[in-house]
Amino acid sequence: MILDEIVQDKRKRLPEHKALVSPQRMKEEALACTRKPVSFREAIRKPGLSIIGEFKKASPSMGVIEQKIELTDRIGQYNASVDAVSCLTEEDHFLGNVDYLKQIRRISPLPILRKDFVIDEYQIYEAKVIGADAVLLIAAILDDSQLRRFYDLAHTLGLDVLTEVHDECEMERALKLDVDIIGINNRNLKDFTISLETTGRLSKMVPEGRLLVSESGVGEDGDILYLKECHVDALLIGRAFMESVNPGNLATRWKEIYLGHEG
Numbered sequence: 001m002i003l004d005e006i007v008q009d010k011r012k013r014l015p016e017h018k019a020l021v022s023p024q025r026m027k028e029e030a031l032a033c034t035r036k037p038v039s040f041r042e043a044i045r046k047p048g049l050s051i052i053g054e055f056k057k058a059s060p061s062m063g064v065i066e067q068k069i070e071l072t073d074r075i076g077q078y079n080a081s082v083d084a085v086s087c088l089t090e091e092d093h094f095l096g097n098v099d100y101l102k103q104i105r106r107i108s109p110l111p112i113l114r115k116d117f118v119i120d121e122y123q124i125y126e127a128k129v130i131g132a133d134a135v136l137l138i139a140a141i142l143d144d145s146q147l148r149r150f151y152d153l154a155h156t157l158g159l160d161v162l163t164e165v166h167d168e169c170e171m172e173r174a175l176k177l178d179v180d181i182i183g184i185n186n187r188n189l190k191d192f193t194i195s196l197e198t199t200g201r202l203s204k205m206v207p208e209g210r211l212l213v214s215e216s217g218v219g220e221d222g223d224i225l226y227l228k229e230c231h232v233d234a235l236l237i238g239r240a241f242m243e244s245v246n247p248g249n250l251a252t253r254w255k256e257i258y259l260g261h262e263g
């Protein structure tokens with residue numbers, strides 16, 4: 001199963017990273033960071049539809065994504081049209097890198113989500129050090145006590161957390177832990193099938209007061225209307241933006257469709 005492979009590779013990579021910067025040093029650097037994070041939570045909470053634009057070069061399901069514009073230009077468009085940026089930092093399967101996040105930090109005032117497979121607190125300290133404002137925690141690869149511990153650590157560092165679920169059981173776990181921002185991944189990371197109905201089904205379980213993000217597989221005008229019915233606060237969009245020459249136009253159009261002003 002691909003998710004297991006990704007996590008195994010992550011376990012192999014971690015010692016390499018820790019050899020470069022020791023856990024003790026990473027922790028000290030994180031605690032010494034003086035940059036005040038930009039609120040990811042507030043960016044999602046804004047009225048209307050919030051959009052998180054993702055920077056990703058490849059994925060196991062889609063292979064290398066053909067990029068139509070450079071990082072600087074793409075982030076420039078995101079700055080003018082979306083509410084937050086998500087940056088893949090996973091190296092082996094998504095060709096991500098912490099350096100991309102650092103570059104984005106230099107040119108974007110938007111909150112940045114570190115998108116990775118977090119299995120160790122080291123990665124949370126590192127997220128803080130490289131300039132992220134939020135981290136992704138994937139319920140499928142963490143048990144309840146890890147989720148709790150990582151969630152609390154991120155908040156202690158001033159980082160927001162997007163807790164990702166894909167089925168009813170993971171949603172129940174996330175709700176029980178009382179997480180504030182829930183991401184419903186429409187892509188099954190075990191077999192890559194995509195269905196926006198995952199958001200349709202799971203969104204019904206979410207009580208008032210939680211922020212809801214629908215992730216993956218969003219690419220058409222009709223998707224926006226469907227997800228509006230699910231009362232999502234935000235969408236996380238990768239491929240459709242990475243393949244477009246003008247992600248800014250797409251984002252603006254989708255926000256208008258959501259508000260019913262299109263055309």
Ligand SMILES: O=P(O)(O)OC[C@@H](O)[C@@H](O)c1c[nH]c2ccccc12
Pocket residue numbers: 054056115116138164185215216217218236237238239240
């Ligand atoms: O490219 P898409 O289908 O728009 O999907 C973006 C994002 O949701 C996806 O990259 C993602 C969602 N959860 C993840 C967890 C790890 C890596 C990647 C992801």
